[in-house]
Amino acid sequence: MRPSSTLSLLALGSVAQAAVSLENSSLPPRDIENIERAIEARSLADDIWNDIKNAATCTACQGILVLLKGIAVFGDGAFVSVATELCKLAKVEDDDVCEGTVGLEGPIIADAIRNMDLGSDTSKLFCGSFLGLCPEPSVPQWKIPFPSPQPQTGRPAPSGKTPLKVVQYSDIHIDPLYVSGSSSNCTKPICCRPYTAADEPGKSTSPAGPNGDHKCDTPVGLEISMYQAIKNIVPDAALTLFTGDIVDHAIWNTSQPYNQKQISDAYTYMSQYLGIVYGTAGNHESNPTNAFPPRSISNSSQWVYDALSDQWTRWVGASAESEIESIGAYSTKYPNGNLRVISLNTNFYYRMNFWLYQEGIEQDPDGQIQWLVSELDAAEKAGERVYIIGHMPLGEGDAFHAGSNYLDQVVKRYSSTIAAMFFGHTHVDHFEVSYSDYNSRDASHAVMASYICPSLTPTSGMPSFRVYDVDPETFAVLDTTTYIADMANADFQTTGPVWTKLYSAKETYGSKLNPPVTDASVELTPAFWHNVTALFESNSDVFNEYISLKSRGWNVASCTGDCKTQELCQLRAGRSENNCVVPSIGLHLNKRSDELHGHSHHRSHDHQECGMSAGMKTLGSLAVRKDLLDELETRANDIKGSSDTESSSDESDSDGPSERDSARSPDLQSPAGAARSTSAAGTASNTGPGGAEPATGTNTNAASGASFVSGGTGSATSLPPPPSPVLSATAIKLPLLRNSPPPTPSPSSPDSSPTSADRELDNAPPLQSLTMPSVCALPTPPRMPPSSVTRASAREQTTAAEAVDELETTTRLMPRYVNHSGS
Template structure:
């Protein structure tokens, strides 16, 4: 590490008085030098000593210094740095003050934020169940006429979207008049009235999609909404805006068939900040749980009050033998900084124990269950420990759980749960998680899905995706919503024997066999890749990309998804370091936090290192 001797003494001593005398630009420069030189897990742990010392000086010095680092790096515009670090920095500082360097928490921190340490091994923990797993399995479908429902996700409505504002701005999300040059009439990149792929969704797009749902699926029994209402301008978001956004979205959703909702990571302010009950803070998320309980009351009745506990609930569908359990997956999300406690909890807020009790009661009552949440638990966004413990529950109650539904990635994909992830096969495939594409067009054409299910077993029979082609020249005259593809029609013929019967279930075994077909039939696999982004700027995916993609399909538990960590300092203007340019498919646009892309890309060298260092030198010569 290259920390100057004088500054090291101040940091090690934790002297607030002396540290206050250090010019924040000098301190930022030293921090910058240490970050860019860190290239191993050991170096990251040494860096944590410095950051812990900085955090010990208090939130003000920590926020001021990291803000200066952000500005010097060019990671974001100065106002974005100031807003984001002011919101997220105090949480990070509290984490660092309680962290023991070399612990499970610090290793995970280095893995998540810097990409320098390997994934730590899952901490062994056995979930307690009231009774052993029964020998029963999921029932066969009844063959009766199907029931349908609608799945929507990640609407990200931008109440500040302006038609004519520039869609080619310097901020993480555009189509707002951030400056006079961005305002309508003053730019060469005017946004249309129904949205742009560089921007979140205008209210007009929300109205268009909801009207299309009622027209295309007039007989839908209900709607599942798997989270994320608030826009991506996270450096400007506060509790007042989040409250207004949620209430406005719920008022629009009143036009849809009976809605079951879940909380997305953007429903918090600061973004992602869902503190477990054991973490006491003035930034407590209870206000959101109270709000969601009130706003869900028309749909859930007295069951809505459960949301006040930790943002989850369990309720019975009035039209059949189905229980819908909505979990708060943000309590296992690695970008939720509140989770990086000195000793990380096995069951934050007791949600897993609650889930077991609800599933056990459903099993005893002979109910079918849908679990809904925002973040699918097999994604590399999920903490491996929490994902493992959740998967134990899914395995135990696999005969009761009919399917799981999530969002978050903005793309159309699925994950399979197995009894043995080291040897996945059709015979040990247990459950399927379905991830819906987004309404917000940042990852392609706005979309929703109509799900056809057996009315007795609630097994999934088909999923049909509908889109509005945002690349069509007539789109801005008013979106036209059309069928994009049917899962059964696209993938049913790939297996042997073909699965084409409208009343046949898309079982976990079926989906495993589809992944085998993808391995052997590259045309079919490339069709799947196109479906993920609704045909928008379809990326090339061969070799390692294909292997990793199929691995992810076979991993409803995060530690098996083949994700790797890669250090680098690719500074860009979008989440996870991806530049906002036409033709870039971004699968991480939902992360939201600005500090992680800042810190994670500071850790090692790539083609932009010299440019960044030169900027620092110029800055300090001024």
């Protein structure tokens, strides 16, 4: 049982020696004894805590990584078990949420930590994102190569012709398990599900209405209501932009078939009610949530690309299929005008995509930036205008500085070709301005506007969508209007949502500029949007109106002083390194709606917009709670002791591999101790490691009607699923609108035969005839087998002499956490 790099083990503090069994070690026994005695001389947790108190925060985080690596090296099961217990102790979430979320995302985090170099930029990036203990490293310099020089022509003037209508909606987050009458007040990330008997309809003291609640995701009826409103309000819409996130926020309880069903149903409804729809991949489309690895690491997101391709090709054509299935992005020509729509997979730059914390991650994951340059250059030569759509805005704190910087270079170069950019993700109504020089953020240097659409899901405000007036020739945005369904309206839960105009940009902001910008034929240029931020800065009344409109008039909080300064900085940041966001210890980069409404202060109201990672919040708690640090060290030493006992038992039992050895993580069984194969945390099929058929023992998810593997070959270290009663099939019928037909299979789908999930849902009784079981709980997702990845690790076994050299290097790098005794 020997891990692949002695360096990574000698840097593991009090658990280092545990990872090298004596019978396989090439180190002399005396060296091992001295290392163990020196490392265990004092508590790492005490040193780490002292460093945090003395503001040596980055050093402290490296110490925390020492402990985490010492656990992760023993496999995903060990890491998930410890992280789950810490999550429960920290009361980050309810126990079942901790178990489900950490069980899904934990293997990906463990794999990154296991292969992370202490002191590297990757480790500092991890420390900043997870614990707020390190500033983000400087952006690695990369000057994007462009195939042609930038033309001197600026943005084309609008034609003055009758505008077209373009619709945008985002973050629909459909909850097919929403139950009218169930409790809207709960301790879960989302409510309006009968998690307990007390939450059941007729028993709750805060029953949810049939059409939605601010503490819950979107019922299907509200979704269809929006499509119908779009069809009625904008019957002549030229095209629709959907900027991602279909799946609900119950991220502890998702599965691949469940997400596939959600994706299929949503796009089928869109095709029934709307015309051309151009979509993009949201971070919630994958399972586990946020998991989009570059192909150089794993192909475990192939299934979601295939699922999206099956839906998108009905609008973008078969010619874009290979792009979608390769990187989750596409470029397509709008058939009725001189416009190209480019959909980016922004998940490659997302801070909570834990696959991106691997050492040596490429600057341009899957070559998407170079592909984008090629598409934009071809569009420029063809005289086309371009809309860029994506899920996450590039100036948000959620965006890695490096990826945002590289994309910003591309935006600057092709600023005359790109008419506008459209995003979602934040759930609130706002915008971002990009500049040619971020040291001179003024109207003359403004080069691009990003339109960030508020969400349909009502967790951050009123359900919303936008309509843009655009020039029919230049496709420049001439005005933007937001429509909402006012949930405060007395008729919202009875006769149904009523969709009305909330505001338009020219009426609300343009009319107050000097000189006013109200002409219907004038473009909302990047300079216009910078001038709006200047208006906010000088006019508190207008700024306060903007703050109210962000949440569409719901739960409006005051924003003055530092809050206002920060907000203005973010509006003037199309590049994330310039958004003034500084992580603080134990505090993560929440979405703007969380910051605005203070949702992070009370768990019962912590219905977070992005489905915040329980694993990230758990590790962040280590930076602010000494008791959790002590527990982490105790668990690490427990694992060490267990490993020592195993080693002694294995040596005395037989010369061959023991039963316990064969149950360990594949990471510790490969010949070099480092070979990693396709990750099971989000694989394209529910098979055991290496693509083997699943082991016996499946758990049927009533939400999707599919069976899931709760264990597989080599997965003995995984946590077993917690006992949980499962809703009967009759309790999960999609709550459709009255007399609304269910979605029909897409004609473009290669296999339109009904699945078991389709049959179970279709055969369920109508919603109004449901009877809830006496004990209601949602089906528990399966435990994923231990993860690994497709690329081989760069770490190889070392000789005894190399190990001594590595120990000396580590001692210089981490004097506090290795050479404690001075011996």
